[in-house]
Structures are given as structure tokens and as C-alpha cells.
């Protein structure tokens with residue numbers, strides 16, 4: 155029976171590429187969209203079907219523990235236990251620290267950091283019990299190096315890798331690997347939201363000389379979810395065109 159992979163935040167550029175890469179690799183792919191985004195998710199699912207990618211979609215608010223709990227109960231009843239979790243969903247609320255509202259601080263911490271706990275907590279125990287699991291957390295180059303205008307996002311994304319390293323130690327003897335993938339600037343809606351002039355300044359600092367593609371990220375994520383990646387755990391994969399060499 156094929157494994158079940160759950161990807162959060164499917165409708166964005168990186169989430170879409172991860173779903174495609176996992177479908178091609180073999181597991182049955184289940185994906186989430188943010189509650190309230192039904193129309194966009196339905197259109198996304200139709201578009202994926204047209205390209206022969208079969209993905210079940212479910213709504214969730216990853217910032218809400220109870221919503222994550224209900225999601226996993228529904229997926230368990232409809233499809234089965236989750237073997238692979240890709241914590242991909244995330245948001246930005248960029249502003250300089252001197253102007254940052256408490257709402258924008260809390261929104262990013264709650265979605266990008268608490269969301270990783272809220273989702274992983276629902277499936278981790280089952281993975282340990284079954285003796286196999288893969289968790290991949292999508293962080294960011296800006297969690298590694300910090301970014302002007304992103305105190306909230308940089309803090310949350312740095313926290314994600316701390317979470318990865320702790321969970322990796324708990325999973326290591328039970329066949330469960332936990333890794334971080336830290337994308338740099340990838341061509342998606344999220345990076346397009348940055349003002350053109352600022353974006354061009356950032357691109358000028360990337361040694362490879364361009365933004366990355368969602369597929370650049372998806373290939374590594376899919377590999378980490380594979381059986382063959384069982385000896386890789388607690389690691390942080392930088393995919394950033396050389397923007398930060400840690």
C-alpha cells in the first residue's frame with residue numbers, strides 16, 4: 155500500500171511543486187489549503203487533475219491546534235494514517251521592527267512556528283508507533299541570516315529549525331526523520347509581494363544571479379521523504395543560490 159503524504163499550503167508555488175514531485179515519487183498525496191480558500195483550492199485541484207496529479211484537498215487553519223486535530227481525524231477516517239508530513243504553509247507580514255504591530259508579530263509566529271508544532275503534534279506519535287515517518291519543515295534563508303523588515307518571519311523560521319533538531323532526536327531510533335529545507339528567494343507570490351526595487355536589490359546579492367524555482371525546492375523535499383533518505387535527520391538544506399553559505 156502506498157504511503158500517505160500530507161503537504162500544508164498546497165496552492166502556493168512551492169506547495170504545488172512539492173505536491174507534484176511527491177505524486178511522481180509514489181505516495182498518495184493529501185494537501186491542505188487555508189480555511190476559507192475553497193474556491194481557489196477547488197480550481198487548484200482541477201488544474202492538478204488536468205495535469206494527471208491526483209491530490210485530495212482539505213481545509214485547515216494551521217495556527218489553530220483544534221483545527222489541525224480535526225483535519226488529521228478526517229484524513230485518518232477518509233484515507234488513513236499520515237506517513238509523511240511537509241510543513242510548507244507560511245505567511246509574511248513584513249515591516250521594519252520600529253513599525254511592527256503586535257498583530258503582525260503574533261500572526262507570523264502563530265502560523266509559521268506554532269503551525270509546525272500544531273501539525274506535527276498530530277502525526278508524530280503515530281509515526282513513532284509504526285516505526286516509519288518523514289517530516290520536512292520549510293524554513294527560509296531569512297531564518298538563517300535574518301532579513302531587514304522580517305523580525306517576525308526570521309524569528310519564526312529560525313525557530314522552525316530548532317524544532318526540527320529536537321524532534322529529529324526523538325524520532326531517530328524509531329525510523330522517523332525530521333529535516334528542514336531553507337529556500338532562498340524563489341519565484342512565487344510571496345516574493346513577488348516584495349517591492350520591485352527591493353527585490354532587484356536582493357537578486358543583485360544572489361551569487362547565482364537569479365531567483366530560484368519552486369522545483370528547485372521540491373526535488374530536495376521529495377528526496378528527503380523517500381525511503382533512501384533514512385540516514386538524513388536533523389539537517390537543514392540551504393537552497394538559496396549562494397545567498398547565505400552557513
Ligand code: CAA
Pocket residue numbers: 246248249250253293294295296301302303304307337338339340344345348349352356
Ligand atoms: N538595509 C539597511 N537599511 C535599509 C534596508 C536594508 N536592506 N532597506 C531599507 N533600509 C532603510 C531605508 O534606507 C530607510 O532609511 P532611513 O529611515 O534612514 O531613510 C529605512 O530603512 C526605511 O525604513 P521603513 O521602516 O520606512 O521601511 P519601509 O517601510 O520603506 O520598508 C519593508 C520596509 C517593506 C519591510 C522593506 O524593507 C522590504 O520589503 N524589505 C524586504 C523584505 C523581504 O525580503 N521580504 C521577503 C519576502 S519573501 C520571503 O520571505 C520568502 C523567503 O523565505 C525568502
